[in-house]
Amino acid sequence: MKEMSLTTPITEEQVLSLDVNDTVYITGIVYTARDMAHLKVRQLLLHKENLPEDFSGGVIFHAGPVVKKVDGGWEIWVIGPTTSIRMEPYAEMVGQLGVKVIVGKGGMGEDTLQSLAKYGSVYLLAAPGCGVTHAEAVKKVLRVHWLAELSVPEAIWVLEVNKWGPLIVGMDAQGRSIFKCIALKASNVKERFFKVQ
Amino acid sequence: MAILSEKSVIDKQFLKEQMSLLLREKCYTTISPDVIYLMKKSYEEETSDSAKEMLKTMIGNVRMAENRKKPVCQSPGFPTVYIRWGKGTDIAGLKDILKEEIVNDTKDGFLRPSMVHPRTRKNTGDNSGVGVPNMELEYDPALDFMEILISFKGCGAELGNAIKIFTPAQIGKEAKGIKEFVIDTVIKAGGKPCPPIALGIGIGGQMDIAAKLSRRAVSVRKWTDHNPDPEIARMEEEILGMINQLGIGPGGVGGKTTALAVRYLPSSGELSLLGCKEGWDENLSHWEDRVSF
Numbered sequence: 001m002k003e004m005s006l007t008t009p010i011t012e013e014q015v016l017s018l019d020v021n022d023t024v025y026i027t028g029i030v031y032t033a034r035d036m037a038h039l040k041v042r043q044l045l046l047h048k049e050n051l052p053e054d055f056s057g058g059v060i061f062h063a064g065p066v067v068k069k070v071d072g073g074w075e076i077w078v079i080g081p082t083t084s085i086r087m088e089p090y091a092e093m094v095g096q097l098g099v100k101v102i103v104g105k106g107g108m109g110e111d112t113l114q115s116l117a118k119y120g121s122v123y124l125l126a127a128p129g130c131g132v133t134h135a136e137a138v139k140k141v142l143r144v145h146w147l148a149e150l151s152v153p154e155a156i157w158v159l160e161v162n163k164w165g166p167l168i169v170g171m172d173a174q175g176r177s178i179f180k181c182i183a184l185k186a187s188n189v190k191e192r193f194f195k196v197q
Numbered sequence: 198m199a200i201l202s203e204k205s206v207i208d209k210q211f212l213k214e215q216m217s218l219l220l221r222e223k224c225y226t227t228i229s230p231d232v233i234y235l236m237k238k239s240y241e242e243e244t245s246d247s248a249k250e251m252l253k254t255m256i257g258n259v260r261m262a263e264n265r266k267k268p269v270c271q272s273p274g275f276p277t278v279y280i281r282w283g284k285g286t287d288i289a290g291l292k293d294i295l296k297e298e299i300v301n302d303t304k305d306g307f308l309r310p311s312m313v314h315p316r317t318r319k320n321t322g323d324n325s326g327v328g329v330p331n332m333e334l335e336y337d338p339a340l341d342f343m344e345i346l347i348s349f350k351g352c353g354a355e356l357g358n359a360i361k362i363f364t365p366a367q368i369g370k371e372a373k374g375i376k377e378f379v380i381d382t383v384i385k386a387g388g389k390p391c392p393p394i395a396l397g398i399g400i401g402g403q404m405d406i407a408a409k410l411s412r413r414a415v416s417v418r419k420w421t422d423h424n425p426d427p428e429i430a431r432m433e434e435e436i437l438g439m440i441n442q443l444g445i446g447p448g449g450v451g452g453k454t455t456a457l458a459v460r461y462l463p464s465s466g467e468l469s470l471l472g473c474k475e476g477w478d479e480n481l482s483h484w485e486d487r488v489s490f
Contacts, residue, residue, distance in 0.1 A: 132267045
């Protein structure tokens, strides 16, 4: 298990050097995106319309923050990961966008695991329920997209973060997933409990 | 939890002030002492490094939230208020007070605006909405006080919930079928509901009753208490022991701290021509959800 600091834009080479259970700290730009932002990106791509950001080499954070208005701008008051599996239907799309790092909680499924290997990207786990801690790493809100249409939690917040972490590599570009591995072990333990005696 | 007593007619202004204090001081910005106790105990007993690190971050985050008067988690979940009151007290106006407080607390950054229209997904922007908060009322004329317990339960945990209608054959000897269903549900949920979880089990009645019981089980009972019924207490301990051998761990990173408590609430089932039906629901709760009191 190694520790690594990444600065955006993140390269495929950096991603490929990461293994499950490694610890990562991120500095640079992070985009929040939940269900509705993913859905809207898909609609725009379908209609061949422009996206508000170039996500290549980027970091997507499955999160909807609590924000406060401060002299003409915004402050991220509290922010933390939301349950990532809801974004599983967009696995291929996110890979095509060139996103190198997905941060969330709870892990993702088989489609994401394939997409990570295909496009050379990773899934990182952020400590769940730790909204104050994660907000500490956010230095600035650079801009926000679709706020009026999608509302505070669902908008894309473009954040500048500094040494954000520790984030744990939950799924790597080599097709390994701690979630899959843990679920398999748990199933084996369960078999022992209910074995017919 | 607030217990308001003595006055036969509770002054609206007094009630409003009490609710505001309860929400801001005890609900959003901290978690209840029983859960903190269990988190610290788990930290001491945990042997996996990454699980220990995860628990340390979670406990540290609660302290930071308390000190900075910030909400512990950005995702408040859905509020249910459990109220017990008696002949001498009056709950008129309480729902309006709670609705108003929730809207004010959203404006002040204690809650994220999270309530959306069920069809259009349009966010109301201030957590107002039909059926918010949900009120569970219990009138007992003998009570000479009013008890108000506010519970925000996160919705990531909802993704792990499961319900099954069992036949007697499926329940099996010593409720083996039920236990197996619980363990399968916990494995399937994995790290999604922010473990360490508390698991609420509602059994009996019909589907609606079982679902309500399971939510009540994790929200109302302390996670540290012992069930007064020794049979049920034994089953809760047994299931908790099994869950914590699964190795899911805090945040799903592996480890032995997967659940802090198992809480079971039964209701009588119905004997029909088809046999005994039991509705049963499992309600998973995030570690930071027991924010009532």
